[in-house]
Amino acid sequence: MKPILAKAAALANPNRLQILELLEAPSLHFGPGQFDESAGVCGLYISEKLGISAPTASAHLKVLTQAGFLTSLRIGKFTYFKRVPAAMDEFAEEIRKL
Template structure:
């Protein structure tokens, strides 16, 4: 069964954009000094910049995506990096395809 909170998280164009960009981080983000784009994820600073929002606003979007299990976070030094949780995304897609 699909959790209604996941649907609420997905009902936002900025969060959907983040999920799309993180599906191919090398194509959507510049190289990072700390952390590999693929292995470690994308720094929240780059995500906020690409979204065109403040760091606190981006942080809230990323928090919701992480709380729903669609993203995983990783700390490196003082930065937080995000990457998709492909298993959870596949689970949500299956639940959406199966209907209610």
């Protein structure tokens, strides 16, 4: 699959779009201790916020990470996620070039 198609497919799910919205400004959506500016937000807190199971959230987070929209950082048994700020702009530019 071409990279642009993988990115478009990653954005074609309401839960994944909501994850991107939540991670755009985590301090607005997660309480104290639920996010770290350098590490990001734990996947468990994301699943709780969305009201979906941890495995389902993990699958969505994996798709977004593989598409380049998120970075992940494993700390102990938990994985933290951050949005890649320029990723959406880069995707929009790829679309404009079509």
